Amino acid sequence: MRAPDLLGRRLLFFTGKGGVGKSTVAAATALLAADHGRRVLVVEVDAKGSIAERFEADAVGFTPREVHPGVFVLSMDTEASLKEYLKLNLRVPIVGRIGPLGKALEFVATAAPGVKEVLTIGKVCWEVRESIEGRADWDLVVVDAAATGHVIAQLGAPDAIREMVSVGPVRAQTEWMTDLLVDPAVTALNVVATPEEMPVAETIELVERAREELDVPFGAVIVNRVLPELFTHADEAAFEAFHEPAPEAVLREAAGAGVSAVLDGARLAVSLRRTRAVHLSWLRESVDLPMLYVPYLFSRSHGLRETRMVAEALGEELGL
Numbered sequence: 001m002r003a004p005d006l007l008g009r010r011l012l013f014f015t016g017k018g019g020v021g022k023s024t025v026a027a028a029t030a031l032l033a034a035d036h037g038r039r040v041l042v043v044e045v046d047a048k049g050s051i052a053e054r055f056e057a058d059a060v061g062f063t064p065r066e067v068h069p070g071v072f073v074l075s076m077d078t079e080a081s082l083k084e085y086l087k088l089n090l091r092v093p094i095v096g097r098i099g100p101l102g103k104a105l106e107f108v109a110t111a112a113p114g115v116k117e118v119l120t121i122g123k124v125c126w127e128v129r130e131s132i133e134g135r136a137d138w139d140l141v142v143v144d145a146a147a148t149g150h151v152i153a154q155l156g157a158p159d160a161i162r163e164m165v166s167v168g169p170v171r172a173q174t175e176w177m178t179d180l181l182v183d184p185a186v187t188a189l190n191v192v193a194t195p196e197e198m199p200v201a202e203t204i205e206l207v208e209r210a211r212e213e214l215d216v217p218f219g220a221v222i223v224n225r226v227l228p229e230l231f232t233h234a235d236e237a238a239f240e241a242f243h244e245p246a247p248e249a250v251l252r253e254a255a256g257a258g259v260s261a262v263l264d265g266a267r268l269a270v271s272l273r274r275t276r277a278v279h280l281s282w283l284r285e286s287v288d289l290p291m292l293y294v295p296y297l298f299s300r301s302h303g304l305r306e307t308r309m310v311a312e313a314l315g316e317e318l319g320l
C-alpha cells in the first residue's frame with residue numbers, strides 16, 4: 001500500500017493503546033514536519049507533559065510555546081479551554097482564576113456527555129480553522145490524542161452534541177468542526193500500535209468502530225518498537241547446535257560459565273521476534289491501512305536524540 005501523504009494534511013491525530021508510543025510518534029512527526037519547513041503546533045490532550053520532554057524543553061501550558069525550531073506545543077486542560085471558549089464565543093471577559101460562572105460551566109462540562117470532549121476537539125479545530133483562514137500560522141496541527149478507549153468519544157463529540165441540541169447556535173458552533181474532521185484533505189486519524197497481542201487487538205477494534213461511528217479519514221497505522229532481525233537461519237542453527245551438551249561443555253571450558261546465558265539470550269531474541277511477527281501478520285491481515293514501521297530503540301532515555309531517530313525512521317517510511 002502506498003505511503004500516505006501525512007505532511008500534506010493540516011490535522012493529524014495519533015491514538016493507540018496506553019503506552020504504545022503515541023507521544024513519541026506525535027513528537028517525531030512534528031519534528032519531521034518542521035525539518036521539512038512546516039510550522040507545527042502539537043496539542044497534548046492528556047496534559048502529561050510528555051511532548052515537551054521529548055524535545056528536552058520545560059513543560060508547557062495552554063499557551064503555545066516553541067520547544068524546537070518550528071515546533072510549538074500546547075497542553076490542554078479543561079479549565080483553560082473553558083476560559084478560552086467563554087472569551088471567544090460568549091465574549092465573557094475573564095480575569096484570573098475562573099469565577100462562579102466558570103465553576104458552573106465546568107460542572108456542566110464534567111457532567112454532560114460530550115461537553116468536555118467538544119471543548120478539547122473544539123480548541124484543536126479552532127487552531128486549524130484559524131490557520132486555514134490565515135489568522136494563525138500553523139501549517140500542521142499534530143494531536144497527541146486520547147487512548148483508543150476514549151478517542152471515538154472525542155472525535156465524535158461535535159456530532160453527539162448536535163444530536164442532543166439540534167437547533168440554534170450550538171448547531172452552528174459544532175458543524176464547522178465536523179466539516180474539518182471529515183475532510184480527507186485536512187484530517188487524518190493515525191493509530192500507533194506495537195507488535196503485541198493487546199495493542200494489535202485494540203487497533204483492529206478501533207479501526208472497525210471508527211469506521212462505523214465516525215467519518216474521520218484514516219492516515220496510517222504506525223507499528224512502533226519493531227525488533228530488528230538479529231540472526232539468520234544459519235545463526236540459529238549454530239546456537240541450537242551449541243546448546244547440545246557436548247559443544248556447550250567445550251564452549252564453557254573455553255569461555256566460562258557465561259556461555260549458557262549468552263546462548264539463552266540469543267534464543268530469547270529469536271523467539272520474541274517470532275511471536276511479535278505473528279501479531280504483526282494478524283494486524284496486517286485485519287487492517288487495510290498503510291503501515292509505517294518504527295524500530296525498537298535500545299535506549300534508556302527519551303530526549304531529542306530519540307525523537308530524531310523516530311522521525312528519521314518515519315521519514316524513510318513515508319519516502320521523504
Ligand SMILES: Nc1ncnc2c1ncn2[C@@H]1O[C@H](COP(=O)(O)OP(=O)(O)OP(=O)(O)O)[C@@H](O)[C@H]1O
Nearest residue numbers: 017018019020021022023024224225295296297302
Ligand atoms: N521505538 C521505541 N523504542 C523503544 N522505546 C520506545 C519506543 N517508542 C516509545 N518508547 C518508550 O516507550 C514508553 C512509552 O512511550 P510513549 O510515552 O510515547 O507512549 P504513549 O502511548 O504516549 O503512552 P501514554 O498512553 O502513557 O500516553 C516511553 O518510555 C518511550 O520512551
Ligand SMILES: [Mg+2]
Nearest residue numbers: 022023048050
Ligand atoms: Mg502519551
